[in-house]
Amino acid sequence: MSVARRRRASLRLAAVAGTVIVLAAAAPAWAQQSGGVSAQIDDLVIGAVGAPGKALPMYVGAWDAINPKVAIDVSGLAGVATVEFPDTCSTSGSTTTCPVPLDDDSGIATYLPLHFRPAPGAAVGDKGTLTYTTSADDVDPYEQQTTVTVADGVDLVALVHDEIDSAKIGETITTRVVTYNAGNRAGDGIRALFFVSSGLTPASYQDCVYANDGSGGTIVACEFDGVFEPDQKYELTGGFQATVRPHAMGFESLDHTLEPLGIASELPDGLTFTSRGGKALKWAPAKSMTNAERVEIDNRDNWGSYYINKVPNTFDVAAVGVAVKGTVGQIVPVRIGVKNNGPAALDSTRSQEPVASFALTVPAGAKVVSVPRETCELILDNGDGSVRPVPAEPGGDYYYCRDPRTFLGVGESFLVEFGLKITSLDAAAGEVSRFATRMGEDPRKDDANHANDTAPVTVAGSGGAGGGLPVTGVQTGAIVGGGAVLLAAGAVLFVVSRRRRVVLVAGEDGR
Structure with a gap:
């Protein structure tokens, strides 16, 4: 398993399960200590007697500690569940002690696989407590607990988290989809929900419906009939296929979740699903139906993944300036920003970072009288070589605007409307730049054409009204159709959420 794969898989698993790994002082006593030990395991639901049980990771970590370890006491699980530990652990009575490896700064989550099974005689609804204590020779003990509950029903577990290093444009990839019923009841059918990133076109299957x-x-969304017995593994024969699209670039993914068909959650709101026909998908093996109550025990482990770490491609994002025409004293609305010329799309859906941004240096012959606060900030000079963003107000000379969307397709633009009051017809021009030099941003290395990273904002007399035509960094004239992007009213929340980036100094932006 590669470093990238292990890092993403562990972080995504932690997110899906609601696990929070706190690699910091977990107890007040640690405040006086240089090192620490961390451990975290979620509450767990397992099937009743007859279920095969399931594994759950305990995430652990240690730093600057001598002989770090975690001691796990199972006495609170008596009559509820049994636990199997890795061979690296040692047991004395009801307590098992496992060494905790020191953090090597790799970013990879370390975990102990613990296997839980229902205890003989455990009844549906029974609950028990697992107590675990972290410590080291130079770190005070810190105790935590997690709850294990016995339930009756189906428990689908997705088993495949896979990846490939690279894929080419036009290549068809196949992801395996494998599930295991860890419950004590048979499931009647499965609903599979696939989440396909923008750079992939999923194959057409008659069992499925599709939505943007x-x-x-x-x-x-795919629905399958059939019986899915406890303690049995099932695989989607032939896998699920997708083809790499021309605008794909960098990281792409195909994730899936699996639920019992009769009690599957509602499909996402606001989307229109349509059929595409195509070949049939089948699960194997399948067994005879049993009379059972169909209850999903624990849906936190129903998620599987397939990653393409890299799709080689490039894009060309061009700055869009404007030639402002009018008379002194006239207020002219102008639309400026950036346009993606392709061939790759910009996609930050996973990171939820702004997909595009630009900076405006206001021309000397104009004054900003209106600016969209929901997407732009005014950048002020601190006087010491650093800058700070503040809420956008008229009258500034340098603004930074971010696109609140997470996808910018080929030919699409991010344009923002400023109101400029003409103060002079013979002053120096301003500039739109797709990277903010005052904030330390450098040109993106994967942009194939830096000749159009900037575009002028000029002011000239015309004797008439109007803002003139937008111009790109290579002076190609108007963007077809204007490229106007209507911004969501809620986008102000994005600006608020970005306040963590308010301390900006010259140098790498780190993006």
Whole structure:
């Protein structure tokens, strides 16, 4: 398993399960200590007697500690569940002690696989407590607990988290989909939900319906009949296929969740699902139906993944300036920003970072009288070589604007309207730049054409009204159709959420 794969898988698993790994002082006593030990395991639901049980990771970590360890006491699980530990652990009575490896700064989550099974005689609804204590020779003990509950029903577990290093444009990839019923009841059918990133086109299957997710990707919902017995593994024969699209670039993914068909959650709101026909998908093996109550025990482990770490491609994002024409004293609305010329799309759906941004240096012959606060900030000079963003107000000379969307397709633009009051017809021009030099941003290395990273904002007399035509960094004239992007009213929340980036100094932006 590669470093990238292990890092993403562990972080995504932690997110899905609601696990929070706190690699910091977990107890007040640690405040006086240089090192520490961390451990975290979620509450767990397992099937009743007859279920095969399931594994759950305990995430652990240690730093600057001598002989770090975690001691796990199972006495609170008596009559409820049994636990199997890795061979690296040692047991004395009801307590098992496991060494905790020191953090090597790799970013990879370390975990102990613990296997839980229902205890003989455990009844549905029984609960028990697992107590675990972290410590080291130079770190005070810190105790935590997690709850294990016995339930009756189906418990589908997705088993495949896979990846490939690279894929080419036009290549068809196949992801395996494998599930295991860890419950004590048989399931009657499965609903599979596939989340396909924007750079992939899913194959057409007659068992499925398809919808655009609103961010360039596709959501595919597939329903399958059949019986899925406890303690049995099932695989989607032939896998699920997708083809790499021409605008794909960098990281792409195909994730899936699996639920019992009769009690599957509602499909995402606001999307229109349509059929595409195509070949049939089948699960194997399948066994005879049993009379059972169909209850999903624990849906936190129903998620599987397939990653393409890299799709080689480039894009060309061009700055869009404007030639402002009018008379002194006239207020002219202008639309400026950036346009993606392709061939790759810009996609930050996973990171939820702004997909595009630009900076405006206001021309000397104009004054800003209106600016959209929901997407732009005014950048002020601190006087010591650093700058700070503040809420956008008229009258500034340098603004930074971010696109609140997470996908910018080929040919699409991010344009923002400023109101400029003409103060002079013979002053120096301003500039739109797709990277903010005052904030330390450098040109993106994967942009194939830096000749159009900037575009002028000029002011000239015309004797008439109007703002003139937008111009790109290579003076190609108007963007076809204007490229106007209507911004969501809620986008102000994005600006608020970005306040963590308010301390900006010259140098790398780190993006």
